[in-house]
Amino acid sequence: MNKVRKLISKVNYKNFKKIVRHIKINGYHGLRTVIYEHLKDQLHYNDWFERHKITESELEKQREYRFEYSPLISILVPTYNTDIDMFHEMIDSVKSQSYSNWELCIADASVGNDKLRTEIKKCEQEDERIKVVYLEKNTGISGNTNSALALATGEFVGLLDHDDIVEPDLLYEVVSCLQDREVDSLYTDEDKVDDKLTEYSDPNFKPDFSIDLLRSHNYITHFFVCRKSIIDEVGGFRSEFDGAQDYDLIFRCTEKSRKIRHISKPLYHWRICEGSTADDPKSKMYCYEAGRKAIEEHLKRQGIKAKVGFAGENLWWIYHVKYDVIDNPLVSIVIANMDHVRDLEKCVTSIQQKSTYRNFEFIIVENNSRNKETFEYYDTLSSRYSNVKIVKWNKEFNYSAINNFGVENANGEYILLLNNDTELITADAIEEMLGICERNDVGAVGAKLLYKDNTVQHAGVIIGFGNYAGHIFTMKEDSDYGYMMRAQINCNYNAVTAACLMVSKADFVKVGGLTEELAVAGNDIDFCLKLRKTGLLVVYDAFAKWHHYKFKSRGYETTPEKKQRYDRELEIFRNRWSDVLKNGDEYYNKNFPITIAPFTLD
Numbered sequence: 001m002n003k004v005r006k007l008i009s010k011v012n013y014k015n016f017k018k019i020v021r022h023i024k025i026n027g028y029h030g031l032r033t034v035i036y037e038h039l040k041d042q043l044h045y046n047d048w049f050e051r052h053k054i055t056e057s058e059l060e061k062q063r064e065y066r067f068e069y070s071p072l073i074s075i076l077v078p079t080y081n082t083d084i085d086m087f088h089e090m091i092d093s094v095k096s097q098s099y100s101n102w103e104l105c106i107a108d109a110s111v112g113n114d115k116l117r118t119e120i121k122k123c124e125q126e127d128e129r130i131k132v133v134y135l136e137k138n139t140g141i142s143g144n145t146n147s148a149l150a151l152a153t154g155e156f157v158g159l160l161d162h163d164d165i166v167e168p169d170l171l172y173e174v175v176s177c178l179q180d181r182e183v184d185s186l187y188t189d190e191d192k193v194d195d196k197l198t199e200y201s202d203p204n205f206k207p208d209f210s211i212d213l214l215r216s217h218n219y220i221t222h223f224f225v226c227r228k229s230i231i232d233e234v235g236g237f238r239s240e241f242d243g244a245q246d247y248d249l250i251f252r253c254t255e256k257s258r259k260i261r262h263i264s265k266p267l268y269h270w271r272i273c274e275g276s277t278a279d280d281p282k283s284k285m286y287c288y289e290a291g292r293k294a295i296e297e298h299l300k301r302q303g304i305k306a307k308v309g310f311a312g313e314n315l316w317w318i319y320h321v322k323y324d325v326i327d328n329p330l331v332s333i334v335i336a337n338m339d340h341v342r343d344l345e346k347c348v349t350s351i352q353q354k355s356t357y358r359n360f361e362f363i364i365v366e367n368n369s370r371n372k373e374t375f376e377y378y379d380t381l382s383s384r385y386s387n388v389k390i391v392k393w394n395k396e397f398n399y400s401a402i403n404n405f406g407v408e409n410a411n412g413e414y415i416l417l418l419n420n421d422t423e424l425i426t427a428d429a430i431e432e433m434l435g436i437c438e439r440n441d442v443g444a445v446g447a448k449l450l451y452k453d454n455t456v457q458h459a460g461v462i463i464g465f466g467n468y469a470g471h472i473f474t475m476k477e478d479s480d481y482g483y484m485m486r487a488q489i490n491c492n493y494n495a496v497t498a499a500c501l502m503v504s505k506a507d508f509v510k511v512g513g514l515t516e517e518l519a520v521a522g523n524d525i526d527f528c529l530k531l532r533k534t535g536l537l538v539v540y541d542a543f544a545k546w547h548h549y550k551f552k553s554r555g556y557e558t559t560p561e562k563k564q565r566y567d568r569e570l571e572i573f574r575n576r577w578s579d580v581l582k583n584g585d586e587y588y589n590k591n592f593p594i595t596i597a598p599f600t601l602d
Contacts, residue, residue: 048601049191049200049266052591054169062098062172069179073102073171074154074228078144079162080109084119086163086271089197091123091130094160099171103154104130107147109138142237142245149236158225159246163271165197166223170267174225177261184227184257185250187220189589190268200269204484205599207492208586209260211441212539215295216311216489217318218247222268226253241294243287248294255301264590288316295319304439311489318489320543323435331360331430332412332505335420336393336402339369341377343421343549350424352385357431360387360416365406367393400514400523403498407508414438415508419499421549425450429544433502436490436539443536444503444528446496448487449548454478457548459487460540461495461525463577463585464594468570469495469525472598478545483599489542493587494532494580496539498524500546507531521566522573529577 054062075094079087094104106124110116117134124132131151135144149157156178160166170188177186191203206219213219224246234252241248254260288310295308305324310316333351337344348362362385366378378390391409393402407415414437416430426432433445449458459473459482473480473487481488498514501524511530514523528538574581584590593602 044601045191045203046200049203053167059098059168062169063100065172067175067179069181070099070101070175071156071178072154073099073156073158073174073225074152075102075104075158075160076107076145076148076152077104077160077162078107078109078141078148079116079120080138080144081113082110082116082162084116086195086273087116087119088123089165090160090162093165093168095127096168097166097171098169099175101175102129102171103152105148105151106130106132107135107144107151108132109135109144111135111137140239140242142239142242145245146236149231152228155228156225157228157231158223160223161270163273164222165193165269165271167265167267167269169265170223173263173265173267174223177263180259180261183259183261184230185253185259186225186261186263188223188263188267189265189591190222190270191266192272193269195271195273197269200266201272203266203591205264205266205589205591206262206484207589208262209254210492210587212436212537213484213486213489213491214250214254215298215319215321216491217485218244218250218291219484220250221246222270224250226257230256241290243284244290244294247291248297251294251298252301255298285316291317292319295321306435311485315485315488318485321490322432322543323439325357325431325435326438328359329413329434329438330411331357331414331416331434331502332363332407332410333360333416333418334363334365334403334406334410335418336365336367336399336406337369337374337420338367338397339371339374340420341371341374345377346423347418347420348381348385348388351430354424354427355430356428357434360430361410361412362388363406363410364388364390365393365402365409366390367397367402398516398519400516400518404513404516407505407513410505413505415503415505417498417501417503419548422449422500423547423549425545425547426543429541429546432544433541436541437502437504441537442539443507443531443534444496444501444538445544446493446502446538446540447500447544447546448478448540448542449497449500449546449550450478451475452547452549456480456487457550458497458499459542460491460493461497461528462588462594462598463494463525463529463580464588465598467574467581468522470598471497486540487542491540491542491587492537493540494538494585495525495528498527499548499550500544501527503531507534507536510534517572518569519565520562521569526573526576529580 108117108120120132124130133147133151135147177183189205191200193200230253234256237245237249292308299306307322309320311318311320381388382390393405403417414434429447433447436442437445451457456473456476458471461469462472463469473482515526518526532538592599
């Protein structure tokens with residue numbers, strides 16, 4: 001099957017029939033549809049890229065444009081036995097830039113490769129912006145790149161691999177971004193290209209800077225630019241991180257940067273060739289261990305105690321940062337409940353019996369139950385567990401007000417808002433979430449919620465869908481990676497669902513709790529946006545898993561009265577956050593229209 005996956009990854013419209021025939025002959029059934037879907041996506045992106053790439057007339061305008069601020073950009077390229085054709089293609093892509101104030105700093109470690117060095121010297125002689133140091137020995141990727149860095153005189157430095165290519169408007173877009181003089185680091189979107197430069201695939205449309213996503217994997221990669229003074233300050237590239245030297249540098253540079261910007265255009269093309277990590281992730285296993293160490297060192301510099309491991313079996317290139325819980329604080333689990341004894345019993349029992357974190361209390365907010373069985377169960381629950389408190393809400397149903405009331409009665413330093421129709425899956429989910437929530441930069445933490453059939457109900461929220469917000473990766477299998485692996489790893493969003501949301505009580509109170517004007521709709525998204533407005537992060541924790549039997553306890557908005565209330569509250573939300581809806585969600589990407597399915601190109 002691994003051989004089949006590799007074949008599928010290489011499929012294109014030219015070899016489609018050949019590969020299908022190979023799979024049929026070798027007895028692999030049911031895969032032609034998979035191949036077709038892969039081919040359709042590939043051709044779709046090729047078409048999209050051709051439609052969105054810059055035109056020659058637009059390039060000509062860029063060449064004529066004069067920026068108020070025109071910094072010299074030094075592009076570092078360490079070369080080592082580079083294929084000569086690929087080398088020239090890389091050089092040509094730099095020389096074609098519409099922004100001309102650049103220098104290309106090459107450190108060549110191809111000792112004994114006279115053919116390549118002859119070609120490099122020709123390029124050096126043809127353009128004075130190309131600067132070369134010919135190394136007497138190969139000192140490794142970090143050592144070689146540091147030699148290229150020593151040639152650089154630009155105010156900013158960009159990183160380019162010796163066999164990759166860039167779009168002609170790359171540096172123009174970079175310098176446009178640098179007109180904000182506080183920008184110290186930036187990065188672009190990217191994709192992959194075949195060795196003949198004819199087929200573009202696997203676009204990486206990135207979010208704006210996301211520290212939790214960066215701690216999960218190097219989503220920034222290419223094209224990364226940083227102020228040279230910062231690179232010099234942090235000591236350049238470090239040989240002990242060879243294989244993940246860029247990842248290590250990105251951490252150290254972004255730690256020092258005032259502003260980090262993201263250019264939402266695929267301006268860098270990572271070439272797929274035999275043996276490259278773009279072609280076969282297993283080809284450079286040592287890279288992943290170096291990446292893990294880069295995260296560890298970053299966390300130490302930040303004074304954060306955590307353990308860094310791989311995210312799962314065969315997921316060597318993504319990481320799981322598990323933050324240490326400090327001082328064992330009390331967590332108050334606030335659950336609103338009206339009847340539905342069996343759901344509540346399943347929820348409470350799963351936590352009492354499974355949770356590895358033990359310092360918690362339950363605040364069950366009874367609201368308008370009618371069944372005698374419910375109140376008998378409350379008595380049983382209180383006598384069975386000393387950490388259960390039942391408080392009574394006597395007014396009409398208002399999700400926000402009920403939860404605010406529950407928090408008022410909570411003794412915990414941290415609050416876990418939890419629906420009564422949930423069930424703990426991973427035993428360490430509470431400590432997982434708590435370790436993140438204790439960070440000074442975090443406001444709220446959400447969990448991965450699964451339906452009964454183990455498909456995704458919640459794995460983060462994107463603002464803007466339906467002129468409101470929408471869950472992503474819904475109905476996908478729990479094992480589905482999601483776009484850019486984001487269903488499987490910790491990352492930042494602007495909002496998560498309050499069906500399972502952790503927040504410090506201090507932050508909850510600081511932003512005024514849940515907005516009671518939003519009795520049902522939008523209160524959790526509104527709450528998260530209030531936290532974001534204070535500068536705090538919202539984190540999706542992919543490793544804290546719960547079942548969520550959604551709508552079992554309250555039902556859908558089916559009556560005319562409920563629909564009217566829902567629509568009225570959505571309108572309130574839209575008025576409160578019109579600027580956010582207008583500007584778009586920075587943890588999404590503007591290349592994905594908000595009017596169609598998540599992570600889908602037009």
